[in-house]
Amino acid sequence: MPILQLSEVSRSFGQGARRVDAVREVSLQVDRGEVVALEGPSGSGKTTLLALAGALLTPTAGEILVDGEDITKYGARARTRYRRDRVGFVFQGSNMVPFLTARENLLLVGDFGAIDRPALRRRADELLEQLDLAGVRDQVATSLSGGERQRVAIARALMRDPTLLLVDEPTASLNFELGARVVDALLSEVHLRDKACIMVTHDDRMAQRADRLVEILDGAIVSDRPLR
């Protein structure tokens, strides 16, 4: 069973002459251990699609199954729980807390949970190690490079061990070399931990590193092909 399965999902905003069809009858599935690059021009519906998969938005039509469960049928509390426990978001622009260290930024995620502190610290250190951030663990966010910040944002999204990672433009402000390192770190985490991931990007060189490439244009998927 795929982790994520969208069936003819549509989402529009506004009404009448002002209506925008941001996502139009999209069908897409993402399997365990798979990174799907979602590529398309500005305004093509990429962020809207991520928000739908993460239950930040509800579709106007269609069905979204996660581990076989229809998340569009969830009430407010189930949606909150789903977003908190099963989805890891990395939003456009990595939004770290500036004056906390890399490690403190990871531990922040645990503050509203019931997991014990030592276990959280172990998990944070393990993720920092795996994302090649152990050396900058105690540096404040403002002193980190763009690529390091993006990897911290990915580590933070992984703290709760989500099944689904939704990553919006992780390499937008980075040069090729730093961007490639961020994408490769993401790939190895998803493969190692058997997550499913959608990574939005404008940059075809980054998209080409993923397991699969899906192209979106005006809210509709225009191509979907494996890359390995």
Ligand SMILES: Nc1ncnc2c1ncn2[C@@H]1O[C@H](COP(=O)(O)OP(=O)(O)OP(=O)(O)O)[C@@H](O)[C@H]1O
């Ligand atoms: N809340 C909203 N209200 C009205 N229109 C919206 C809303 N959110 C998105 N849209 C419109 O839906 C379309 C798709 O937007 P979306 O943010 O998904 O694009 P995108 O592919 O992520 O673009 P970018 O690459 O610039 O981030 C755009 O035309 C946008 O203006």
Ligand SMILES: [Mg+2]
């Ligand atoms: Mg966007």
